[in-house]
Amino acid sequence: MLGRRWWVPWLWMLPALLLLATFLVYPGIDTFRRSVLDARSDGFVGLDNYQAIIENPNPLVADTHSALANNAMWLVLFTAVTVPLGLVLAVLTGRVRYEAAAKSAIFIPMAISFVAASVIWRFMLEFNPSVGTVNAVVTEFGGQPTAWLQDTGAPQTWLTERGPDEIPGPVQLNNLVLITVGVWMWTGFALVVLSAGLKGISTEMLEAARVDGANEWQIFRHIIVPTLRPVIVVVTVTLLINALKIFDLVWVITGGRFQTDVVATLFFKQSFINRDFGAGAALAVVLLLAVVPLMLLNIRRFQSEEAA
Amino acid sequence: MSLGVPVPAREGRPALGYWFRATWARLPLHAAVIGFAVLWSVPTVALLISSFREPSAIASSGWWTATVDTLTLDNYRTVLDQRGMGRSFINSVLITLPATALVVLVASGAAYAFAWMPFRGRGLLFLVVVGLLVVPLQMTLIPVLRLYAAMTVNEELPLLGGNVFGINSFTGIWLAHAAYGMPFAIFLLRNFFSSLPRDLIEAAKLDGASEWQVFWRIVLPLSVPALAALGIFQFLWTWNDLLIALVLLGDPDLAPMTLRITNLVGSFGSSYQLLTAAAFISMALPLVVFFAFQRFFVQGILAGATKG
Numbered sequence: 001m002l003g004r005r006w007w008v009p010w011l012w013m014l015p016a017l018l019l020l021a022t023f024l025v026y027p028g029i030d031t032f033r034r035s036v037l038d039a040r041s042d043g044f045v046g047l048d049n050y051q052a053i054i055e056n057p058n059p060l061v062a063d064t065h066s067a068l069a070n071n072a073m074w075l076v077l078f079t080a081v082t083v084p085l086g087l088v089l090a091v092l093t094g095r096v097r098y099e100a101a102a103k104s105a106i107f108i109p110m111a112i113s114f115v116a117a118s119v120i121w122r123f124m125l126e127f128n129p130s131v132g133t134v135n136a137v138v139t140e141f142g143g144q145p146t147a148w149l150q151d152t153g154a155p156q157t158w159l160t161e162r163g164p165d166e167i168p169g170p171v172q173l174n175n176l177v178l179i180t181v182g183v184w185m186w187t188g189f190a191l192v193v194l195s196a197g198l199k200g201i202s203t204e205m206l207e208a209a210r211v212d213g214a215n216e217w218q219i220f221r222h223i224i225v226p227t228l229r230p231v232i233v234v235v236t237v238t239l240l241i242n243a244l245k246i247f248d249l250v251w252v253i254t255g256g257r258f259q260t261d262v263v264a265t266l267f268f269k270q271s272f273i274n275r276d277f278g279a280g281a282a283l284a285v286v287l288l289l290a291v292v293p294l295m296l297l298n299i300r301r302f303q304s305e306e307a308a
Numbered sequence: 309m310s311l312g313v314p315v316p317a318r319e320g321r322p323a324l325g326y327w328f329r330a331t332w333a334r335l336p337l338h339a340a341v342i343g344f345a346v347l348w349s350v351p352t353v354a355l356l357i358s359s360f361r362e363p364s365a366i367a368s369s370g371w372w373t374a375t376v377d378t379l380t381l382d383n384y385r386t387v388l389d390q391r392g393m394g395r396s397f398i399n400s401v402l403i404t405l406p407a408t409a410l411v412v413l414v415a416s417g418a419a420y421a422f423a424w425m426p427f428r429g430r431g432l433l434f435l436v437v438v439g440l441l442v443v444p445l446q447m448t449l450i451p452v453l454r455l456y457a458a459m460t461v462n463e464e465l466p467l468l469g470g471n472v473f474g475i476n477s478f479t480g481i482w483l484a485h486a487a488y489g490m491p492f493a494i495f496l497l498r499n500f501f502s503s504l505p506r507d508l509i510e511a512a513k514l515d516g517a518s519e520w521q522v523f524w525r526i527v528l529p530l531s532v533p534a535l536a537a538l539g540i541f542q543f544l545w546t547w548n549d550l551l552i553a554l555v556l557l558g559d560p561d562l563a564p565m566t567l568r569i570t571n572l573v574g575s576f577g578s579s580y581q582l583l584t585a586a587a588f589i590s591m592a593l594p595l596v597v598f599f600a601f602q603r604f605f606v607q608g609i610l611a612g613a614t615k616g
Contacts, residue, residue, distance in 0.1 A: 008519065009425040016418035016437075016490055022455070023487030024440045027448035034450075092341050095334075104602065105345035108352060111598040113548030115566045116587040119573070120351045123358065123580055133354055136370055184348065245444045248550060252570070264446055271450060272555075284447035291442040 028288070035281035049282035061274065064283070066259045067266040070175050071244065074262060078182050078243045083236050085183070086190025087228070090198050091220060093191070103195065107188030118252035121181050125149055148177045150258045174258050182249055186242065190235050197231035198224065240294055244287060263287050359383055359584035366580045383585035387572075392560060396568035397589070400547055402468055402478055403564055407485035408542040412535055414486060415493030420523050422494065423501035424509060434498065440491040448488075449555050456480055456556065469561065476559040484556060485546045493538055500534035501527055536604035544594050565590040 010017075038045050053064045093102045109117065125148040126132030135145040151173040201224065209219050225232070247264035250256060256265040263283055271280030357371045360379040387393055421427075422434050453475070460474025471477035504527060512522050528535070550566040557563060563571075569586045 006427065009421040009427040009430075012421035012425065012519075013418040015414045016494060019414065019483065019487035019490055020437065020440060023448055023452060023484060024443050024491070026455075027451035028443055030451040031447050089341075089344060092337060092344075095337060096341050098341075100602075102341050102345045104599070106348045108595070108598075109348065111544055111594045112352075112591045113550065113566050113594075115548075115550055115569050115573075116355075116591050119569070119580075119583045119587040120355045123584065124351050124354060130369055131367065133350065133370065133372075136372075184351070187348070241442050245442075247444075247446055252550070264444055267444075268446055271446075277450065280450075281447075284444060287444050288442075288447065291444075295439045295442050 031281045031284050031288075033281075034277050035285045036278075037281075038278050039276040041277050045278060049278045050286075052279060053282055053286060062266055062270055062279065063259065063261060064266065067261040067263050067283075070172075070260060071246070071262045073171070073175055074179055074182070074243045074246050075240060077176070077179050078186075078246075079236060079239045081179075081183050082186050082190050082239055083232065085187050086194050086235065087225075087232065089187065089191045090195035091224065094195060094198055103188075103191060106191055109185045110188040114248035114252050117181065117185060117249065121253060122149070125177065146173075149174050149254050149260075152259050172259060174254070174260055178250055178253060178260055181253065182243075182246065185249070186239060190239065193235050194228065194231055197228050201227050237294055237297060241291060244290055244294070263290075355584050356588060358580060359588045361581065363579065363581040366584075383581045384589070387582055387585045387589065390572070392563070392568060393586075393589075395561065396563050396565050399562055400564040400566075400590075400593075403481055403485070403553070404543055404546040406478070407482045407489075407546045408539055410482055410486040411489045411493050411542045412539050415490055415497055415538070416528065416531075416535065417523075418490075419494050419497035419501050420519075420527055422498040423504075424522070424527070425519070434494075437491055438495050441495065445488055446551065449551070452484065453555060470557075470559065476557055476562060478562070481552060481556050484552055485542075485549070488552070489542050489545060493542065496538055496541075497531070497534055500531050504530055533604050536601055540597060540601050540604065543597055547594055 034041050035049055036044060036046060052058075053068075056063065056065045059065070089106065093099045093106075096102065112120075123131075124133045125135075127135060127145055127147050129135040129139040129145045132145075134148065139145055153173055205223060206219060209223055214222070245264055246262055247268065250260055250262055250265050251268065254260045256262075256269060261269070263286060267280050267283040267287070270276045270283060274280075354371045357374055357379075358366055360381070360383070361371065361374055362378065362380060362382070365374070365378060418437075422430065422437075456474045460477070461472040463472050464470070465472050465478060468478050471480075473479050509522055509526060512526055517525070547564075548566060549564075550570060553564050553567045554570075557567070565586075569583070569590055572586050573583060
């Protein structure tokens with residue numbers, strides 16, 4: 001096998017490897033290099049760019065602390081809501097005859113662009129309660145119209161009257177609203193993948209459990225969840241990666257204003273608007289390093305799958 | 309089917325009383341599924357209805373107050389009359405179709421090598437490719453931009469327009485989209501390819517079929533669901549992309565729909581009648597593609613998520 005024309009597989013992979021090397025590997029290495037250079041990528045500045053991320057010397061131009069905190073919030077909340085929601089919906093939609101229609105309705109946000117989604121949500125969240133759907137519902141139930149995308153206050157106080165210039169707390173209302181939009185867009189993905197996995201569970205096993213007197217919750221908890229574990233892990237890792245890399249959604253809806261920046265949007269601002277390539281590259285490296293544990297998890301899962 | 313309630317054992321039509329009780333017991337299930345489906349659709353429906361309303365009506369009252377006789381196509385006319393709107397729709401097609409074909413073609417070759425050609429370092433190389441899934445795309449833009457700037461061929465591409473290669477070229481953006489989609493494409497296709505029956509492929513090789521014949525006559529025809537799913541994914545991503553177009557296509561004559569609408573947002577601010585219509589025009593084709601190929605979509609994701 002090995003003796004005969006070892007280069008054949010490489011020929012098959014050549015176009016793909018060339019593309020990957022040019023557009024992903026080389027830029028990755030180049031970013032590491034630029035992260036230790038100055039704003040114009042001329043002089044060596046050591047770890048100054050990384051130090052700036054930690055010390056946050058210029059929060060009005062680029063608030064790195066806020067971006068890191070927001071990204072952490074995205075990572076935890078976005079994933080913690082989307083995966084269970086997708087799982088529950090997969091189980092529920094699997095039991096009705098209009099399953100396909102229900103799944104499509106929830107999947108549609110996945111098929112539209114972030115640009116269209118931003119138009120949709122800025123319209124939904126419009127302040128004027130006679131135009132904005134969300135504020136219309138809120139005022140219908142006696143609440144105050146809220147500037148959902150501008151409000152940096154803590155969410156539990158949104159009923160009280162406050163302005164957008166409130167000092168940002170650790171949990172900002174507008175950030176939670178953006179994460180909710182993220183959940184709206186990605187639940188369909190979790191649902192479709194988990195539901196496909198669910199179809200693989202044998203109905204005999206479920207029926208047997210029912211005959212043995214297990215209730216629906218016990219079946220969910222002790223049969224569906226353990227059997228679906230590999231699929232749940234795939235979905236969770238995918239969503240974690242997407243939460244870390246989240247860019248488009250924040251960029252098109254708030255542009256990172258009102259303290260909603262995440263690491264990727266701040267990177268974009270630093271690189272393309274403030275023209276500080278060094279600071280931007282350092283942020284990109286931080287993002288890449290944050291993804292490494294997930295990558296290892298992905299690889300480990302892969303190896304165990306290969307071994308199986 | 310798993311209905312969650314015991315099915316009557318006797319023949320013929322179940323008693324009406326039984327039917328009533330069974331439906332009653334399933335009421336919370338229906339309420340939950342329909343509730344979620346409606347909740348998830350409201351924002352898109354709001355956009356759709358608003359896009360048919362008079363500008364003054366949109367600005368002063370909610371979409372839920374609209375009646376059929378007040379709807380108009382004027383907004384669509386105004387948007388389509390905007391300079392460059394029709395052109396941007398064509399641009400989106402010109403960018404998306406070749407980029408999608410390129411990904412499917414290049415990735416299937418590489419995935420075939422990864423699945424069916426043993427070579428030294430195969431596992432490791434595949435892990436590296438999968439690892440590239442997590443590279444934040446924004447990070448690669450500056451190096452790629454510099455590379456393109458150095459390689460730009462400043463001559464007009466026949467038929468399509470734009471430069472022959474580099475910045476402001478269709479060829480340049482095809483390659484970029486193909487490369488960014490490559491890790492996922494290889495991941496998905498390799499998983500599907502390797503789940504094909506080993507006996508079939510080995511028998512063909514014993515009969516003297518070349519790698520090319522096995523690939524072209526056996527593997528590809530059997531992998532239509534995965535290829536279609538990948539094609540749909542790639543179509544949606546490329547169609548919905550804003551970032552890469554923003555960076556690589558500065559020429560307004562080459563701008564795709566997403567870029568054009570973002571500029572509309574800039575120049576029209578919150579004139580929702582135009583934004584909603586423009587957003588819906590950009591969503592139309594992805595939605596058609598999604599609904600037309602939905603079946604493949606689910607099968608293909610399943611192939612990627614759970615190894616057959």
